[in-house]
Amino acid sequence: MRALVVTGSPRRNGNSALLAKSAAEGLSDAGHTCEIVDVSDVMNGFLRDCRTCRKDNGECAIGDGFRRAFLDSFLPADGIIFATPVYWYGMSAQLKAFFDRMFCYVAASYPGAERVVRDLTGKRIGLISTSEETYPTVAAGIVHQLHEYCRYTESTFVGAVHGIGNARGEVENDPSQPLLRARSLGQHLFERHAADYTIDAPRPGRVWA
């Protein structure tokens, strides 16, 4: 399968990037193709008002690397792992802007919108987050947002790994071993059991064989 890891911290070699690298190694271990895209490398601006910003041919007028990353790396991927530090109890502005910028390509005024909508659906999605604080719901806002993204795009939210640390790379010392868990998330992104039932969904009596 083809996977993409999207990293959203401005701090290179920081905690979320370290976990992202581990997840990418797990994906490679399992024989999947994996690319890492750092949002800071491909984006230099927020979404603008598409109605006034869009070019006459319907293309986004923001001249950075987002278009390429989104069309050539994000859309073709079967699975995506997003990695972000907790910033003010949400994802980083960098990663949020990556989500926002997709809007330009799903809007009806973009000539390829139909294909974009089709290719956005049905992916396997994982989340990696890091924070200084340790209480259990510190990243709940991010988890919830990603769950809604998955519901909206008919994707499958496979799992979330959270690591604790503040200084660069400190997440390595988190006794809950987030590096190992991130690696496992990558390794099993495409076959890990993931259930989100509706009341009428056919379901087996047991979860594990």
Ligand SMILES: Cc1cc2nc3c(=O)[nH]c(=O)nc-3n(C[C@H](O)[C@H](O)[C@H](O)COP(=O)(O)O)c2cc1C
């Ligand atoms: C702007 C900013 C906001 C932050 N907000 C929070 C927060 O709300 N809760 C928290 O526990 N840590 C917060 N932190 C700490 C980071 O989440 C923590 O240092 C994390 O490990 C950084 O990951 P990184 O190395 O991938 O950037 C914040 C850090 C910054 C720079």
